[in-house]
Amino acid sequence: MSLTVPPELVDQAQAGEIRDEDFIRCIQDSLPYAWSVVERTAGELAADGGPFVVNGDVPPDEQAWGQLFRLVASDAxxxxxxxxxxMRLAFQNCCKVGLFRPDATAEYAEFTSARSQILNQKPELLNC
Incomplete structure (x- = not known):
């Protein structure tokens, strides 16, 4: 299961729309490693002032890998x-997460291109 959903959130979903802040809290609580990666990267982008920041830290264990995969694999x-x-979120390989300012369209397009994916391949990431 991707998320640990509290009963109140299930009730909210059954009654209609879910508030973003409630969904975000569920993500934070369910996927703490993945949330920490995105939050830290967003903080770096805010402090850096550039168009984007990429976090390439390798997750410490299988559970952390799974959290990161579940977060980026879900459109919602x-x-x-x-x-x-x-910010826009992009994902490359198994652990390379990029956050992009909304106007960083050229940088986002380059990061998500087939060219960048091919150039980012590394033997040590073969079975990640």
């Missing part, structure tokens, strides 16, 4: 995180 979670930080 990724979109909520993007709205929360007002």
């Amino acid at each position: 979670m990724r979109a909520a995180v993007e709205r929360h930080f007002n």
Whole structure:
């Protein structure tokens, strides 16, 4: 399961729309490693002032890998995180997470290109 969902959030979903802040809290609580990667990277981007920041830290264990995969593989979670930080989130390989300012369209396009994916391949990431 991707998320540990409290009963109140299930009730909210059954009644209609879910508030972003409640969904974000569920993501934070369920995927603490993945959230910490995105939050730290967003902080670096805010402090850096550039168009984007990439975090290439290798997750410490299988559980952390799984959390990162679940976050970036879910359109709903990724979109909520993007709205929360007002940044675009991109993912390359098994652990390379990029956060981009909304106007960094050229940088986002380059990071998500087939060329960049090919150039980012490393033997040590073969079975990540």
